[in-house]
């Protein structure tokens with residue numbers, strides 16, 4: 001009997017990056033492809049203490065099934081932190097009832113896709129946008145419309161043209177802080193313009209903010225959720241980049257009506273996120289210096305960003321441009337038009353260095369002359385050597 005998959009899965013091509021990136025796993029390859037935080041930033045000693053204390057103080061609670069919305073104390077701690085940070089910027093007070101804990105923000109994106117999207121609905125995204133979100137939403141077979149985006153964010157006039165002329169737009173998905181893949185941070189004016197348009201057309205906005213805490217310099221710019229009188233923003237936060245991605249702990253903030261739907265799908269998906277890690281995280285937030293820890297991470301990542309940018313200046317040909325991110329984990333490289341970064345990756349792997357080719361981040365336009373570099377994982381000397389190899393490959397490459 002032939003194996004038959006669902007029509008959705010038959011229709012989806014899926015990312016073909018897997019086999020390509022598998023080649024980068026060889027030990028001799030310096031990989032800037034993954035989005036991995038530096039392992040030395042994981043507060044292992046503190047998290048171990050929390051794990052022991054949770055089992056001693058509330059072991060049975062931690063091991064029992066828990067509410068699909070998440071462990072109340074963690075939701076309270078997240079609400080308190082967001083209110084402390086964004087309340088003074090104008091955000092309406094967030095209550096724990098408007099926070100749901102998810103197993104990583106990737107699960108939050110999957111849930112959002114299932115809550116909002118039918119086949120052929122439209123999702124507006126930055127051009128380029130986060131591949132993981134595209135993959136998660138894709139399971140519902142929407143159409144992606146890339147909104148023209150520059151170094152300050154989506155261009156409001158272009159967004160308005162699209163909103164005026166496009167039917168079935170279900171939501172706008174954006175990463176305003178140190179975006180994945182480009183590293184750009186939206187200006188205040190662009191954020192205000194986006195929110196004015198969202199309010200005018202009454203379109204929900206998914207504000208994915210995994211990198212906002214990883215700010216190396218400059219003032220914090222108001223999040224979209226602080227400019228949202230109509231409560232159209234669904235805010236996504238995660239502990240993956242501030243504590244450890246292996247915790248698989250994240251959260252969504254949404255209005256009551258949307259939250260009821262998120263909770264329904266979350267319960268159907270996995271009943272709840274593990275009660276153990278939720279309690280450990282709450283214990284960590286309440287008893288350790290989370291803000292100090294984040295500052296230390298930022299200092300380490302800023303040094304690595306600097307090492308990468310300096311090496312790029314030294315080793316890359318002049319016709320190659322790249323962003324200078326003030327936070328996050330990535331920078332974005334633009335090759336001269338006509339060069340296919342995916343094809344070039346084979347030449348780079350032969351020179352023992354790797355990146356993620358950019359075309360997958362453009363689901364509609366499939367632009368080929370870009371790639372993403374991660375600067376958080378490798379130390380400064382490895383970064384210098386890897387960029388040197390990449391520079392050699394760039395100079396010698398013939399398409």
Ligand SMILES: Cc1ncc(COP(=O)(O)O)c(C=O)c1O
Pocket residue numbers: 035103104105106107130132175180208210238239240245249250
């Ligand atoms: C923009 C963005 N959103 C969501 C995620 C998923 O993160 P997690 O599921 O670990 O919270 C990532 C991970 O790299 C990301 O870059």
